Amino acid sequence: MYKLTIGEKTYYCQPGESVLDTFLRENVNISFACKKGTCHSCIVRSPNILPPESAQVGLKNTLKKLNHFLACLCHPEQNMVIKLPDQSEFYTEGTVVVNQLLNRNTLLLIIAFKDAFEFNAGQFVNLQRPDGLTRSYSIANIPQASNTLEFHIRRLPDGRFSEWLHDEIKTGDTIAVSEARGHCFYLPERKEQGLVLVGTGTGLAPLAGILTDALGHGHSGPIYLFHGSREVDDLYRVDEMRKLAEQHQNFYYIPCLSGKHVPEGFTHGRVNEIALATLVDLKDWRVFLCGHPEMVNQMKKMTFLKGASMKDIYADAFLITAT
Numbered sequence: 462m463y464k465l466t467i468g469e470k471t472y473y474c475q476p477g478e479s480v481l482d483t484f485l486r487e488n489v490n491i492s493f494a495c496k497k498g499t500c501h502s503c504i505v506r507s508p509n510i511l512p513p514e515s516a517q518v519g520l521k522n523t524l525k526k527l528n529h530f531l532a533c534l535c536h537p538e539q540n541m542v543i544k545l546p547d548q549s550e551f552y553t554e555g556t557v558v559v560n561q562l563l564n565r566n567t568l569l570l571i572i573a574f575k576d577a578f579e580f581n582a583g584q585f586v587n588l589q590r591p592d593g594l595t596r597s598y599s600i601a602n603i604p605q606a607s608n609t610l611e612f613h614i615r616r617l618p619d620g621r622f623s624e625w626l627h628d629e630i631k632t633g634d635t636i637a638v639s640e641a642r643g644h645c646f647y648l649p650e651r652k653e654q655g656l657v658l659v660g661t662g663t664g665l666a667p668l669a670g671i672l673t674d675a676l677g678h679g680h681s682g683p684i685y686l687f688h689g690s691r692e693v694d695d696l697y698r699v700d701e702m703r704k705l706a707e708q709h710q711n712f713y714y715i716p717c718l719s720g721k722h723v724p725e726g727f728t729h730g731r732v733n734e735i736a737l738a739t740l741v742d743l744k745d746w747r748v749f750l751c752g753h754p755e756m757v758n759q760m761k762k763m764t765f766l767k768g769a770s771m772k773d774i775y776a777d778a779f780l781i782t783a784t
């Protein structure tokens with residue numbers, strides 16, 4: 462058991478616990494979202510002790526040099542003095558310029574910045590509430606659009622962050638936004654390669670960015686977008702996608718509904734099953750999977766088994782934080 466000291470206070474990290482686990486058990490006010498080393502919102506610093514290398518995976522070298530590390534990945538190997546960073550160091554302030562519904566439970570949120578915001582279409586950022594509550598959301602637009610980021614936020618019943626965004630945030634409000642992260646984005650190479658994009662619900666957000674980017678770069682290979690939900694009222698941007706499919710001969714849009722009521726023009730079934738039945742051989746295809754973690758994990762395996770190379774499979778599972 463190692464001692465973790467923050468200022469005057471000392472906490473004891475139990476065997477098997479991460480630094481984040483200890484802090485949450487002790488009600489230390491620390492920001493976190495994924496608990497898996499993805500979102501980087503739990504970044505802290507140990508001024509005098511080199512943190513374990515495994516707790517610095519994915520951090521920039523400049524942060525590593527200053528002994529920053531991710532509390533959720535850190536299983537201490539000695540006693541540590543820990544500084545919780547000033548969060549403003551990692552966040553930029555943006556202003557909400559659009560908040561309107563895309564369907565009955567999905568909010569379109571557009572945040573504008575004074576300066577250009579660096580990102581690749583399909584990456585995600587952390588949004589932070591003034592009380593420190595942090596969640597990850599995927600970017601739905603492409604960088605060239607303007608100094609704005611677009612998000613699609615699904616309202617989760619009793620979801621603390623999503624309900625706050627749906628019910629309380631107004632245009633003109635400011636919100637803290639982290640740097641863009643994640644590896645699920647389009648690279649303009651091998652433009653003749655087939656692309657398959659599969660998403661559930663707001664998984665369309667990163668896929669819409671990736672699609673716009675690929676079409677904008679003149680991707681010439683076939684591009685299939687499978688977007689799934691249960692009811693037709695939970696899909697969105699259907700007309701826009703149909704129009705894009707009319708404009709681009711190599712783009713195919715397949716909206717899928719798993720519920721009983723399936724209007725004309727929609728495909729009945731689970732999005733993953735329909736995608737796999739449509740595209741039998743995925744050798745040399747690039748695959749993008751976003752949304753429900755179960756769908757994403759299953760499709761990673763299945764697309765690999767259908768011939769896609771692991772290095773060509775990009776995925777963002779929308780993990781829900783459990784507290």
Ligand SMILES: Cc1cc2nc3c(=O)[nH]c(=O)nc-3n(C[C@H](O)[C@H](O)[C@H](O)COP(=O)(O)OP(=O)(O)OC[C@H]3O[C@@H](n4cnc5c(N)ncnc54)[C@H](O)[C@@H]3O)c2cc1C
Binds near residue numbers: 613664
């Ligand atoms: C990389 C990434 C990208 C993402 N992109 C998007 C995106 O583009 N759009 C999007 O909408 N979401 C996205 N998400 C999901 C998002 O980060 C949030 O997890 C989601 O909005 C829910 O947050 P919340 O605070 O509203 O819900 P939470 O408060 O975290 O609650 C989640 C659910 O758990 C239930 N719950 C909470 N606490 C308990 C408890 N103690 N016991 C039982 N049940 C409980 C709640 O009722 C709720 O239904 C993404 C996630 C990741 C990791």
Ligand code: FES
Binds near residue numbers: 500501504531533
């Ligand atoms: S990286 Fe630690 S909570 Fe996400």
